[in-house]
Amino acid sequence: MARTRKGLIAAAGALGLAALVLTGCSNGNPLSSDDSGSTGSSKTITIGSAAFPENEILAYIYADALDNAGVKTAVKPNIGQRDRYIAALKSGEIQLVPEYTGNLLQFLDASATATSSDDVYAALQAATKSGGSGKLDADKAEVLEQSPGQDADSYNVTKKFSDDNNVKSLADLKNVTTPLKVGANPEFATRPYGIPGLKSTYGVDATLTPISDSGGPNTLKALLDGDVQLADIYSTTPSIKQNDLVTLADPEHLIGAQNVVPLIATASASSKVTDTLNKLSAKITTDVLIDLNTKSSVDKQSAQQIAKDWVKANGF
Incomplete structure (x- = not known):
């Protein structure tokens, strides 16, 4: 099953696309930049998201946790498919995005064959460092520690x-x-x-x-x-x-791993940012992702509210 299944729940995300919330400020273009977050060296870290609710929630979780750690952030939600937000990361329009290890690896290296979480993560680290055949600039982006939680076929x-x-x-x-x-x-x-x-x-x-x-x-x-x-x-x-x-458990790793992982511009990966996101990622299990999605699709809560409540409940 391709990740295009997110179209089923993208209707909720489409509402966010119309609003295009940028840390509470309306902006008509999800890739337009402001003077506080357009480059990787900026004091503001601009966090993008793909165009589906789970990823938008994760982007706001990253933002709230970093804000509480004293890092200024902005959020550009619902940018679109992977090719669009990866291009935005490469150009410096965003500096951080929640990703999924297996799909990002395949995007950067179509010949990759790794399937287990550890093997996929190791291959992804190498592909990100090399730039993934020009889709990223070599040594300009990296993945931080992956979460135990996965959004994968099952x-x-x-x-x-x-x-x-x-x-x-x-x-x-x-x-x-x-x-x-x-x-x-x-x-x-x-x-x-x-x-x-x-x-x-x-x-x-x-x-x-x-x-x-x-x-x-x-x-x-x-x-x-x-x-x-x-x-x-x-x-x-x-x-x-x-x-x-x-x-059902998959002991032979038939289905490739899709662990949630932060993809960040290396220039923005300060020790404070890295430490905060690594601690946060450790708490994001598959059950947590299910609960977040339930609050979105069943309880109809906004991505911002879901994120704020989760960050507070988990001490960030």
């Missing part, structure tokens, strides 16, 4: 299926004797981490039930109704907790 089953079949991981599926159907987007039929990967990595035979909503309500309904036994749902989707689903 295989999910109902608790009843898990209990009845003693299934906690993808490896356990080989012991299930009944036919297995997977609810996912049509491209899951050929994706390396889809139907082919289940067979080649775990020895599991399964068939695809194509459902074109990127792990949304139709996929969830098919799982709950028993029309499929497994569903590909992004790991930070609120419906996982709301429906007591069991996300």
Whole structure:
């Protein structure tokens, strides 16, 4: 499942795009700069975000934590897709953005094959330092410490299926004797981490039930109704907790890691900034991301309020 699934929840982010909040000030262009945050050497760190709610919330969390540490920040939310906000980082229009390790690595190095969290992170550090084939300037940007939390494809089953079949991981599926159907987007039929990967990595035979909503309500309904036994749902989707689903462990790292990680202009990575963001990142688990997304999509709270409450509750 490609990260374009964020279009499903981008409607909320689109409201932010219309407002384009810049630390409380309206600005008609998400990439326009002001005199306080246009260069990496500025005292102000301008934080960008991609155009979906989770990433916007993380940007405001970074901003609030840094502000409380005495670092002046500005936020330019909902810039757009990765190519746009990476270009903004390279040009100096922003200095910091919340990222996801696996997708950023693939963006910078399409030939990368790492899948585990540690291997992806190591490869990403090297790709960022080298500039990623010109997408960044060499030695001008870096990733700080990654969070334990991931926003990645994940295989999910109902608790009843898990209990009845003693299934906690993808490896356990080989012991299930009944036919297995997977609810996912049509491209899951050929994706390396889809139907082919289940067979080649775990020895599991399964068939695809194509459902074109990127792990949304139709996929969830098919799982709950028993029309499929497994569903590909992004790991930070609120419906996982709301429906007591069991996300299957992936011991062979079939699905590439997507840990949250700050990508920052090296000139802005002072010891205070680095220390603050590293401590913050350590607290961002997948469960935290689910809770943040629930407050956004279910409780309809603003990204700014969600961030402010989280930062306060976690002592930053």
